[in-house]
Amino acid sequence: MKAAVLHEYDEHFTRDEIVRYEDxxxxxxxxxxxxxxxxxxxxxxxxxxxxVEGIWRNIAGIQLPYIMGHENAGWVEEVGKAVTSVKPGDAVICHPLVTSGHCLACRRGDDMHAAESRFPGINADGGYAQYLRSGERALIKLPKTLAPKDVAPYTDAGLTAYRAAKKASRHLLPGQKAIVIGAGGLGHIGIQVLRALCAADIIVVDRSSEALALARHCGADHVVLADEGMMSQVKDLTGGKGAEAVIDFVGEGNAVAQGLEMTRDGGFYYIVGYGGKVEIPTIDMITSEKTIVGNLVGTYAELVELMELADRGKVTLTTREYRLEHANQALKDLHHGHIHGRAVLIP
Structure with a gap:
């Protein structure tokens, strides 16, 4: 088969050929x-x-050469002899983790903390290819309204955004404030999930005017450009007290400190993006009673719930399609911030 294969790391993303399209x-x-x-x-x-930058080499035990791609959907091609729930030709979306289902975490539905698992595209060859090995327990049949190329990014970006927004929606009351930091590939999904699951006022912060336009389209009540006047605008929109929930899809630079500042006393700060540090004096944690919540992808059941929202048209993906042989261009466009929404490779 054909695949886009990573043969060497590129810490500064300077090579012309990041992955090699080959047999x-x-x-x-x-x-x-x-x-x-x-x-x-x-x-x-x-x-x-x-x-590509090598950040995951010691975390996931990646061995090069290696095929990336952890957001995958397609059609069943071949099944093992014990498989009964799907058959060749079925359109499916793949939960990113392949688990046995036997450990206690799996039996509780907590897939991301399974004792034994395989994560195609992270610690095993992934979907930047014509074919992928997955497992029966990871697959969800797609309704006829949804095509694999249109839903593939839901398996990580969508599922991660859904998990965080769902957590926030459980305590957000009508008229309360929810702030979303970052309206890109994850953020534009999180905005729609919040809109579908609760009646809070949604305020979106981003440094890109194009991303803020997308946020408006996705259901944001207010948008704020991340510039020198940002904190003042947020203060005005939240009555000077901050938001009951802040979902940070950036998680690096000054977004973390600003996100915590935007969170009102007794509120919840959900961290999704990574690369930075959460630093807060313990006395501030005590006096403010803020809750900081981490979010790691999501469960199989949550992906089923997200597909239900997608099937109903409550959540839609903004995508840009690339042929698999143009994977290098897709990676470069993402690196340089030229993609609003999600990029999808199609063999």
Missing amino acids: VADPRIDTPSDIIIRIGGAGVCRTDLHV
């Missing part, structure tokens, strides 16, 4: 529950940029 061996059925997916779409994620 590789087809994936094979190894266990009775394995399934081979014919890829219909593979999302290009900022985590992929971090993989």
Whole structure:
């Protein structure tokens, strides 16, 4: 099969050829529950940029050469002998983690903390290819209204945004304030989820006017350009007290400190983006009673819920399509901030 393969890290993202489009061996059925997916779409994620930069080499045990791509959807091509829930030809979306289902975390539905798991595109070959090996337990059948290329980024970007917004929606009352920091690939999904699940006023902060226009389209009540006057505008919009919930899809630079400042006393700060540090004096934690919540992708059940919203048209993805052989261009465009929404590779 054809695949876009990473052969060496590029810490500063300076090479012309980041991945190499080449022939590789087809994936094979190894266990009775394995399934081979014919890829219909593979999302290009900022985590992929971090993989290229070598950030994940000691975290996930990546061995080069390696195929990225952890946001995958397509059609069932081949099934192991124990598979009964899907058949060849079925359109499916893949939960990013392939788990056995036997450990206690799996039985509780907490897939991301499974004792044993395989994460295609992170610690195993992923979907920047024509075919992918996944597992029966990871697959969700797609309704006829949804095509694989249109939903692939939901498996990480969408699911992560859904998990954080769902947590926030559980305590947001009508008229309360929710601030979303970053209206890009994850943020534009999180805005729509908040709009679908609660009646809070949604305030979106971003440094890009194009991203803020997308935020408006996705249901934001107010948008704020991240400039010198940002904190003053946010203060005015929240009555000087901050928001009951802040969802930070940036998580680096000064976004973390500003996000905590935007969170009102007794409020919740949800951290999704990463790369920075959360630094707050313990006395401030005590006196403000703010809650800081981390978010790691999401569960299988949450991906089912997100597909239900997508099927109903409550959440839609803004995507830009690239052929698989143009993976280098997609990665460069993402690195340089030229993509609003999500990029998708199509074999």
